[in-house]
Amino acid sequence: MQGCKQMTTPTIPQARTIRFRIKRQDAPGKPIRIEEFDVPVEPGANVISCLQTIASNPTTVAGTKSTPVVWDAACLEEVCGACTMLINGKVRQSCSCLIDEYAPNEGDVITLEPMTKYPVIRDLFVDRSRIFEQLKTLQAWVPIDHTYDLGPGPNEDVARQHTHYEISECMTCGCCMEACPQYLIDNEFVGAAAIAQTRLFNEHAVGSTLKSARLDTLMGPGGTDDCGNAQNCVEVCPKNIPLTEAIAAVGRQMTIHGIKRFFIGN
Ligand code: SF4
């Protein structure tokens, strides 16, 4: 007869008050200030629910009446990437950030700051349109330019389906660019996410018709040459996308593309 294993009951944090230290800015170019708010939290609360509590009564710990903190969000289930910010200095989605993990004790402090690689619109809300513009520049899509049924397209390469599925989970959140030392608010580097999407569409049976144009773009300013291979990107991607593998794969495509260009001219 086997002995009984002793069950350990996880400690569930109780209702408590947490202090939020938030970097605020009313509009682009306006002065930056730090405001602190004490928020009563129940077990299971997340950063967004705490920001909603603050919005219902935005009074600072100093007793000053302030304004609701502005942030971006849509899906509330770590799919859209809109709510990404720096939480205790680390970039991640605020909707999936549980207070119980970050601040289990009465009086614990959580700092919230906007990402630093995108212009601040207000408070924690940044303008991520650069990411989408980069995807447009790289034509990161499958081209469909007919209005009538062409029948089924070529089959996907089965051996690569798993990798392609992983890359397709990108939610353009910006985490990988925020962590990248080469991606700056004012330079042209396209960043790891756009390079990974280039791999996805270059290896797609129909998407590959734009492969040459995409690689030409990546050979230009802000392309893959700007990647310093620091690998910070892959460490922070919430979807565990194999970013450095994708960068290496696109690098190989570019080498072949460059040789072809040199000898054949296209
Ligand atoms: S490997 Fe390093 S330099 Fe290249 S995109 Fe990732 S974080 Fe940036």
Ligand code: SF4
């Ligand atoms: S690759 Fe990962 S970290 Fe980068 S934008 Fe996509 S989901 Fe976010």
Ligand code: FES
């Ligand atoms: S609101 Fe969509 S990822 Fe958080």
